[in-house]
Amino acid sequence: MLQHLRLPLALGLLLGLAACASTSGDSIGSLPDTRNADLDKTLTAAGKKKGDEATSLYLAAADLAWQQGDSLKARSLLESLNLDHALPARKIFANTLSAELALARKQPEMALQLLQDPAFDRLAELPVAQQVRSQEARARALEESGQLLPAVRERIYMAGLLDQQAAGNNLESTWSLVSRLQMPVDSRANETELRGWLALSRMVRGNGSLVEKQLKLREWIAANSLHPAARQLPAELDKLLALQPQPLQRVALLLPSHDRNQKVVNALRNGFLARYYEARESGQTVPELLFYDSNQTGSPEELYRQLQQDQVDLLIGPWEKELVTRLAEQASLPVATLALNYADNHTSQATSNLYQFGLSAEDEARMAAERAWADGMRNAVVLVQAGDWGRRVQAAFAGHWQQLGGTLVDSVYLGQPVELAQQLGSLLRLRDSEERSKKLADTLQTRIHSQPGRRRDVDFVFLAAPSQLARQVRPTLIFQYAGDLPVYATSAINPGSQDSALLHDLDGITFTEVPWLLNTSDPLKDGIINRWPEAASLMGRFYAMGADTYQLAVQLQLLQALPNTSTEGLTGQMQLGKQNRVERHTGWAQFVDGKLEPLP
Incomplete structure (x- = not known):
């Protein structure tokens, strides 16, 4: 027996010595001890130590300062340390803390860079609490830099490390991210959990009434019983199941029979009816429709008295902006109304029972800000058409861009095409560059061959102008030595022409566009075009808006009860925003060699 024991023991000692020899230079190290809650004592103790012990205490002090809300002290302590040769555990701890501080300063790209240090290859060897902290920082950094799908993947990955309360919070964050993803999304073959989330999101966003969505959600739960969202529904979906459906019985459509833009009005009506009949033919319960002519209606009071007499549940319209503005001046409306335009007046108090939906350039400006931010842009110049429309779009972009944390360097209201070269030259400060070259030549008393250069405090251009004017912007930027500046624009630049010769000047501009004009396959769209x-x-665009109006009508109860819920339509992803205005997120495109190409 003893003889049998000696051999394994000797072998164990030899293996242990060999392991020590092979890993002595590959130690992960240890995390700082963060149990002391007294910042002054921690700093005092750090001052009495040297080398690795001092570094560990200073890291603990920096973390303590951050937890106590003193981000400046935390950052100062971190920047005073030389961690170039620190072991992985210390590097991971320090970089995670630095990433959290960067996120607090709205610098998600810096946070991601810190979290990509090679030391994080060994994160899984550290205690679970540190793994969770680092992955939470990475998930937040991905989200705040606009990388929603990688953020979802990060949260799915970390879910298995979390306790009950943290797991619940992570589940809610995952659903919030998934519900904001632009569809379609490609998933990998082994991403079963992600595919489940995506199927859930498509079901909630899709067509159909509240009753139909509740039925589909219960079916999804039964078919995916092992999915985290089936075991614990996100709060928003729990509320969806609890809602008491209030189906529409009668819907009235209020549009003009004679209008200077009658083709647009007809497109809205025909798109609405196409979606309505599609729903009826597919077996969905549809409301009775009544039609009113806005050319023949009297005052708002008379209109709503008639609607109440006709027992209308929802009025769709009016389309005329002046009529919508008049309705928005009321404190409340006796019948729920989905207007097909936006009121000019912006009051702090929304009109009760009034919802507004349209193809808003302001929505597109805010989307452009989000896209540019996600692409890493930080300093913007704005070029918009002179006039009221341009001012509104500029204000929408500037407000959202600054809210994201971006810098608005300058704004220019574009006048006549002949003025464009001078306006852009002044904006880009080319003359300053030329004058510097001239002064240098005068100082050296010699001829200098130099190329004028644009200002370098600009990352990109936001453009909102009609196609005829927009077609001159890109060539002028190139002529003004600023062809390297990315340009983001609203759909106003799209002329709808198939003549590639006319579209080459728009090549390379990234712009918003409705899915109707980007997606080639949709049964309803194909039927309407035929x-x-x-x-x-x-x-x-207006046929799509009409179709989406019906979709909004039957989902209005859901969208109002669950403000973060959206529905996927032919004009984009729609949800109710402030003052019950429908906000859209559309697709993206570029012209490449004069041809429209959708972007991911």
């Missing part, structure tokens, strides 16, 4: 060929052109 009947009304003009729907294949820019007029298709």
